[in-house]
Amino acid sequence: MEARSAGTVRSDEAIVQVARFRVSVVSGPDAGAEASSVDGRITVGTTEGVGLRLADPTVSRFHVEFEAVKGGILVRDLGSTNGTHLGRTRLREAVLRDALELTVGHTRLQLHFGDGRTVIPTSVNPAFGGLIGRSAAMRAVFAVLERAASTTTPVLLTGESGTGKELAARAIHAASPRAAMHMEVVDCGGLPATLIESELFGHERGAFTGATSEREGAFERADGGVVFLDELGELPLECQPKLLRLLGEGEVRRVGGKKTRKVDVRIVAATNRDLRREVNAGHFRADLFYRLAVVQVRMPSLRERAADIPLLAQALVEKIKRERGLDASVDVGPEEIAALAGHAWPGNVRELRNHLEQLLILRGAAAPLGGDDAPGVTTGLSDGLDQLPLRVAKAELIERFEREYLTKLLEQTQGNVAEAARRAGIDRVTLFRSMNRYGLRREG
Numbered sequence: 001m002e003a004r005s006a007g008t009v010r011s012d013e014a015i016v017q018v019a020r021f022r023v024s025v026v027s028g029p030d031a032g033a034e035a036s037s038v039d040g041r042i043t044v045g046t047t048e049g050v051g052l053r054l055a056d057p058t059v060s061r062f063h064v065e066f067e068a069v070k071g072g073i074l075v076r077d078l079g080s081t082n083g084t085h086l087g088r089t090r091l092r093e094a095v096l097r098d099a100l101e102l103t104v105g106h107t108r109l110q111l112h113f114g115d116g117r118t119v120i121p122t123s124v125n126p127a128f129g130g131l132i133g134r135s136a137a138m139r140a141v142f143a144v145l146e147r148a149a150s151t152t153t154p155v156l157l158t159g160e161s162g163t164g165k166e167l168a169a170r171a172i173h174a175a176s177p178r179a180a181m182h183m184e185v186v187d188c189g190g191l192p193a194t195l196i197e198s199e200l201f202g203h204e205r206g207a208f209t210g211a212t213s214e215r216e217g218a219f220e221r222a223d224g225g226v227v228f229l230d231e232l233g234e235l236p237l238e239c240q241p242k243l244l245r246l247l248g249e250g251e252v253r254r255v256g257g258k259k260t261r262k263v264d265v266r267i268v269a270a271t272n273r274d275l276r277r278e279v280n281a282g283h284f285r286a287d288l289f290y291r292l293a294v295v296q297v298r299m300p301s302l303r304e305r306a307a308d309i310p311l312l313a314q315a316l317v318e319k320i321k322r323e324r325g326l327d328a329s330v331d332v333g334p335e336e337i338a339a340l341a342g343h344a345w346p347g348n349v350r351e352l353r354n355h356l357e358q359l360l361i362l363r364g365a366a367a368p369l370g371g372d373d374a375p376g377v378t379t380g381l382s383d384g385l386d387q388l389p390l391r392v393a394k395a396e397l398i399e400r401f402e403r404e405y406l407t408k409l410l411e412q413t414q415g416n417v418a419e420a421a422r423r424a425g426i427d428r429v430t431l432f433r434s435m436n437r438y439g440l441r442r443e444g
Contacts, residue, residue: 016122016136019068020114023052028107030054039120040068043276044104045078047286058082058105061286062276066111072097073111079277080104129171131164132315135305141168141297148295149175154247156232156292157270159299161427162350165270168299169228172268181225184218189231190418190428197239198255207256219252219263226266232292233273233284240285247291267292302345302352309352313337316353320360330360353425362401403438406431410440 018040025033035042035052042051047061054063060080067074072095077084084091085103102109123142126134133139148155149172157165166185173183191199198207202217218227229235235243246252247267251260269292278284302309317332336359345351406424413419421431434440 016120016140017117020116020118021073022112024110026108026110029056042066049290056105056107060280062280063104071095079280129174130167131171133308135307137300137305144297152266153294154267154292155295157297160301160348161272162348163299164349165299169268173226178225182222183226184222185228186218187230187418189234193236201252201254203255204257219265222265223263229269232269233271240288244288302348306341309341310337313340316356320357350425406434
């Protein structure tokens with residue numbers, strides 16, 4: 001089960017339609033085999049669970065993916081060893097508009113465009129938990145999340161950074177029968193590889209240097225509830241067999257421990273990496289991928305749901321004003337919100353929030369909210385900014401604000417970069433870059 005967001009969209013009725021197509025084997029060990037698209041997608045490879053499974057040993061486990069998009073069929077090589085070729089050209093990603101032959105390993109594939117379209121189910125609701133969106137792309141996501149929430153099935157959330165994967169995980173938990181139980185969040189990318197196993201599974205006293213007492217891991221602490229594994233693609237390979245055992249047997253063994261403990265947890269995981277590529281590269285176990293991706297939901301980027309930007313912006317503005325204690329008169333005008341739709345937003349909703357927060361705080365500081373006693377950041381015009389061109393002065397003011405904002409945030413979190421990034425609504429990589437830019441050091 002996977003949420004789709006490609007194809008022809010009638011957003012007024014929240015309908016998603018994707019083209020039907022099929023792929024057949026023209027020559028090679030599997031000549032004559034073929035597969036038809038499911039929800040607008042076919043994956044070709046040698047591992048179980050793919051749409052078209054081949055026996056050709058020169059084909060990778062997850063070799064190539066075909067996906068119906070607006071304007072044709074997107075062909076995406078999944079980091080295969082021997083590549084995907086159109087004639088003599090090796091393809092990484094391309095949109096095909098005609099029926100063509102491709103070569104994968106020693107196998108030739110034929111792409112066939114079909115008649116008709118497949119309708120993807122969408123939700124009638126414009127929100128799910130903390131996620132909001134009236135676009136068909138988001139309502140297709142809501143439909144899958146709503147169905148998945150009532151089960152105990154693992155869910156894998158994928159998509160670019162800043163698309164709301166943690167919000168989706170919390171929404172699943174809140175709508176599930178386990179809502180009253182604890183949800184434990186583990187950032188697999190925010191901990192050293194030497195500590196992640198202890199954080200997940202716990203440790204016994206004396207298990208390693210510094211283990212002065214026994215400690216429960218996340219799975220024990222969340223017994224009866226949910227564990228959200230953020231940045232799953234960063235999970236060290238040596239920890240993956242223990243996670244696989246948990247999924248299969250419902251048991252954990254602490255680091256340094258001899259006995260296993262039974263736990264009842266549901267796992268929701270998120271990653272901005274394509275785990276199929278990680279499997280091909282030997283960085284992620286294929287059997288673990290299938291265990292975790294029973295329900296897979298790709299969160300659409302903001303550029304795929306640009307129609308939701310005005311709705312999101314209004315909701316974010318109100319949330320920022322509440323969280324930052326801003327005066328109710330501080331606002332973003334309708335013309336400014338309309339202009340937001342013209343930006344690509346590579347950082348997605350997280351970047352949109354960051355932009356709106358800077359805009360509100362800087363404007364609030366310049367507004368007559370109490371003169372010299374007004375809280376927050378000052379404009380600094382007395383430092384000569386009023387002698388500069390507007391564009392230069394604005395950039396300088398934003399830089400001053402960002403430096404002061406990050407300095408105070410790191411002080412409040414005692415140098416915990418992961419927590420600081422979460423509070424700022426940005427990813428850790430962006431935060432590290434800003435810290436390096438302003439010469440800020442991590443403490444503690």
